[in-house]
C-alpha cells in the first residue's frame with residue numbers, strides 16, 4: 001500500500017481525542033522557551049494499550065512523570081511559552097531521531113512493548129505524521145515567530161530514581177550538547193546552594209544519535225539550549241513540582257542576563273535582517 005491509496009493518511013487519532021501537541025502561553029515574554037517531549041503517557045485509542053498494563057504505562061517508560069507539571073508551573077513563573085507533546089513516548093519518542101532504534105521502542109527498560117513489534121513502514125509513518133511531525137512543527141513555528149527577541153531553549157524531563165537496580169544520586173541534572181556555556185551557568189547556580197546533588201551532563205548526556213530536540217531545535221538553530229532532568233521522586237506531588245519549578249525559575253532569573261550577554265552575537269547572527277532583535 002502506498003500513499004496514493006490514501007491508506008497512509010488514515011488518521012491515527014480519532015476526532016474526539018486530544019491533539020498531538022499543546023502550546024501554552026505562546027506569547028510569553030520570557031527569553032526562555034520551554035518544551036516537554038515526554039509530557040504524556042496517553043496512547044491513541046486505535047493502538048489500545050500497546051499490549052502493556054496500566055502500571056507499565058504509568059511508569060517512567062511511558063512518559064516523564066511530573067515533568068509536565070513542572071514545565072507548566074515554570075511557564076507561568078517565567079511567562080515563558082511551552083510546547084508539550086500529547087502522547088506517550090512509547091507510541092513514538094519525540095526526542096529520538098526517526099533513524100534511532102528508540103524512536104518506536106520494541107522494549108524499554110527491559111519491558112517488551114508488544115504493540116511496537118514488527119511494525120510496517122506504513123504503520124510507522126502514521127505515527128510520525130500524527131504525532132511526531134505536529135509536535136516538532138509546533139516548536140519550529142513558535143521559534144520562527146520569535147524573531148524580535150532571543151530564545152533560550154529549556155527542555156524539561158524527569159528521570160527514574162532507580163535504573164537497573166541502581167539508585168541514582170542526582171536530584172537534578174543539566175545536560176548540554178556541544179555548547180556547554182548555558183549549562184555551565186545553570187550548574188553553577190544550582191550547585192552553589194549545596195542543598196542537592198546536581199548532575200553535570202548526567203544522568204544523560206545529549207547525543208546526536210539518541211536525542212533530537214536539543215540538537216535540532218536548540219543548537220541546530222544556533223540557540224543556547226539545555227536539557228533539564230529532574231528526579232521523579234522529587235516531583236511526584238504538586239508541592240514537589242512547585243518547589244522545583246520555583247528553584248528553576250530563580251536559577252533562570254539569576255543566569256539570564258549573563259546568558260544573554262554571552263550569546264548576544266549568536267542572536268545577532270540569527271536575526272541579522274531584524275534590527276529589533278534584541279530590543
Ligand SMILES: [Zn+2]
Pocket residue numbers: 037038063064156157158
Ligand atoms: Zn524525558
